[in-house]
Each structure stands twice: as C-alpha cells, then as structure tokens.
Amino acid sequence: MKPHNFYAGPAILPQTVLEQAKNAVENFAGTGLSILEVSHRSKEVVAVIEEAEALVAELLGLPAGYHVFFLTGGASSQFFMTAMNLLDDSAAAGYVDTGSWSAKAIKEARQFGEIKVLASSKEDKYRHIPRGYEIPGGLSYLHLTSNNTIFGTQYFNWPDTDLPIVCDMSSDIFSQQIPIEKFGLIYAGAQKNMGPEGTTLVIVREDMLGKVKRSLPTMLDYRTFIGKQSSYNTPPVFPIYVSMLTMRWVRDMGGLSAMADRNRRKADLLYEEVDRNPCFECPVRFEDRSTMNAVFFPTAEAYEAPFLERCKREQILGIKGHRSAGGFRASIYNAMELDSVRHLVDVMSDFANEHA
Numbered sequence: 001m002k003p004h005n006f007y008a009g010p011a012i013l014p015q016t017v018l019e020q021a022k023n024a025v026e027n028f029a030g031t032g033l034s035i036l037e038v039s040h041r042s043k044e045v046v047a048v049i050e051e052a053e054a055l056v057a058e059l060l061g062l063p064a065g066y067h068v069f070f071l072t073g074g075a076s077s078q079f080f081m082t083a084m085n086l087l088d089d090s091a092a093a094g095y096v097d098t099g100s101w102s103a104k105a106i107k108e109a110r111q112f113g114e115i116k117v118l119a120s121s122k123e124d125k126y127r128h129i130p131r132g133y134e135i136p137g138g139l140s141y142l143h144l145t146s147n148n149t150i151f152g153t154q155y156f157n158w159p160d161t162d163l164p165i166v167c168d169m170s171s172d173i174f175s176q177q178i179p180i181e182k183f184g185l186i187y188a189g190a191q192k193n194m195g196p197e198g199t200t201l202v203i204v205r206e207d208m209l210g211k212v213k214r215s216l217p218t219m220l221d222y223r224t225f226i227g228k229q230s231s232y233n234t235p236p237v238f239p240i241y242v243s244m245l246t247m248r249w250v251r252d253m254g255g256l257s258a259m260a261d262r263n264r265r266k267a268d269l270l271y272e273e274v275d276r277n278p279c280f281e282c283p284v285r286f287e288d289r290s291t292m293n294a295v296f297f298p299t300a301e302a303y304e305a306p307f308l309e310r311c312k313r314e315q316i317l318g319i320k321g322h323r324s325a326g327g328f329r330a331s332i333y334n335a336m337e338l339d340s341v342r343h344l345v346d347v348m349s350d351f352a353n354e355h356a
C-alpha cells in the first residue's frame with residue numbers, strides 16, 4: 001500500500017492525476033511521443049496551457065481584466081517581481097507579517113519602494129492572524145500571505161479595504177472560495193496545493209500594471225506574458241500539464257466550495273484529536289488554524305522521537321515540523337483523503353493510550 005503523504009511540499013497529488021501524468025510521459029495525447037519531448041508550440045501542448053489557464057479562471061470565477069500566467073522561479077521570485085512591477089520608487093505598500101514567507105516577501109520588496117509593515121504576529125511566534133490594524137491611505141497595495149505553511153495559520157476572512165490585495169497563496173490556492181475582486185495579484189508556487197514543483201501561477205489584474213517608472217528586464221516584466229499562453233519563451237510544460245490535471249480533478253470534485261468542505265472535515269477531525277489527546281497540543285489561535293498545514297507539538301519532549309518513530313512504522317510520512325518551528329506538522333492539502341487523516345488520528349490515539 002502507498003504510504004500516507006503528509007509532506008508540506010512538494011506534496012501529495014491525486015492518484016488519478018499521477019496515473020494520467022505517467023501515461024503522458026509515455027504517450028502524450030496520441031502523439032506517440034512523451035510529453036517531455038514535444039515542442040511547446042505543438043497544438044497539443046498549446047491546448048494544455050490554454051486549458052490550464054481557463055481552469056484557473058473557471059475555478060476562481062475570474063472576471064474580465066485578469067491575466068493568468070504560469071512562470072518559473074518559484075513563489076520566491078514573486079517576492080521581488082511583485083514589488084518590481086507594482087511599486088514605484090517613491091510609493092509605499094503595506095505588508096502583513098504572518099510568518100517566514102511574509103518576512104521574505106517584505107525583505108525583497110524593500111529594494112523597490114517603501115514597505116510599511118502594518119501588523120505582525122512575530123512576537124506571538126506567528127500563532128495568529130493579526131486583525132484590526134490601521135491601513136493608512138496612499139498605499140499601492142496590501143500584501144498578505146494567505147496560508148502560513150510553517151506555523152499553521154490561514155486567512156478565512158479578508159481585511160476590509162478597497163486597497164488591492166497582493167497575495168501569496170502558495171500553500172492554499174484552490175482550497176476555498178475567495179472574493180476575487182479584492183485581489184489585484186495572486187501568486188502561488190504549484191508544489192503545495194496545485195501540482196508538482198517547477199511552475200508558479202500568477203494572476204494579475206490589468207489595472208495593476210504599467211504604474212512604475214523603472215525599466216524592467218523583459219523576463220521580469222509581467223506585461224511580457226500577456227496574451228502569450230505562458231509561452232513567451234519555453235514554459236515548464238510538464239508541471240503545467242500536471243497542474244492542469246489537478247485543476248480538472250478539483251473541478252470534477254465540485255470546485256472550491258466542495259474543496260473547502262472536504263478540507264474543513266479533515267482539519268476538524270485532526271484538530272479535535274490534538275485538543276483531546278494528552279500527548280499533543282496546538283498553540284495556534286482556534287479560528288486561525290490552517291486547514292492545509294496542522295501544526296502541533298508534543299506536551300512532553302519525551303513523546304517527540306517515539307511518535308515520529310511510530311508514524312514511520314504506520315506508513316505516515318512527512319509529519320516532522322519545519323526545522324524553524326519544531327514539533328509536528330501534518331499537511332493535509334486538497335488531495336489528501338479523509339481516510340489518511342483518520343489513520344493519523346487513530347495512530348495518535350493509540351500512541352496516547354500507550355504513553356500517557
């Protein structure tokens with residue numbers, strides 16, 4: 001039997017997607033060739049990229065005026081590319097610091113304009129999502145990180161502002177419905193909740209662009225990619241293909257509201273066990289607990305190593321917390337089945353019966 005995959009990223013993909021991907025590596029779309037060896041200008045590949053872009057629009061309900069690109073460089077390149085394209089030297093943007101990824105985004109953006117950190121949960125070890133902070137006038141945008149992959153917090157409500165939100169959705173894109181009109185730009189590395197590593201999704205609203213005076217290298221200018229089916233140069237075809245298959249799967253499962261229900265059920269099951277179990281505790285504020293990455297700690301240090309050992313024996317992989325956070329982290333992205341979470345919960349419960 002296949003192990004239960006709780007890795008944070010690269011992460012679990014639907015089994016049917018892996019099977020289709022395998023077939024395409026052997027014989028892609030009846031071409032007799034592998035998808036790894038055909039031209040990105042072939043009609044079969046162009047159709048894949050067009051479908052991938054159309055699925056993004058369909059799943060999120062994108063209104064007219066938004067552009068969708070699949071780029072390379074990871075979400076980490078978007079930390080600077082967003083500011084480079086959207087923030088002029090003399091302008092300011094607001095950032096909310098909810099974890100290591102936000103902090104990196106802030107650091108990179110500072111090279112391009114004034115960055116005002118409007119709120120931070122750092123003093124609280126990133127265990128909550130800040131609320132009720134002042135948003136001053138005159139900002140170009142508000143940058144948020146929708147899901148804190150490392151410390152396990154997530155936004156379920158969005159700040160009440162007319163400022164366009166620029167959002168790193170790397171670890172929870174397509175996990176719930178969002179009020180798309182609040183967002184001026186969304187970016188997401190594929191390898192958490194959308195596909196394999198190797199491509200980064202960018203969604204940008206037309207009116208966000210063309211407002212900076214600096215000159216931009218062609219490959220770092222979003223406008224280069226408009227109307228090019230992500231193929232100004234050679235795109236990462238295989239990661240886009242697998243992302244497209246995964247988005248089809250999300251659609252066929254019922255779309256984002258079905259995903260949100262599915263994710264809520266898995267998360268509730270897991271957090272209820274953590275709260276009930278004497279061997280574990282979750283420090284994250286209840287209403288901010290992520291449905292994607294459940295972070296929890298042993299109540300005594302002596303539980304840590306034996307629990308990890310036990311998980312290994314039970315075919316539970318990837319449960320060790322991020323090196324900067326410690327403890328445990330169960331990543332339960334869209335593709336994770338409820339049965340795998342049930343298995344983890346059973347193992348936690350047995351562990352407590354034996355150790356507590």
Ligand SMILES: *Cc1c(COP(=O)(O)O)cnc(C)c1O
Pocket residue numbers: 009073074075076077101145147148149168169170171189190192
């Ligand atoms: C993983 C992750 C990143 C970094 O992604 P790369 O594609 O490795 O650059 C950025 N932001 C968040 C929220 C992440 O989870």
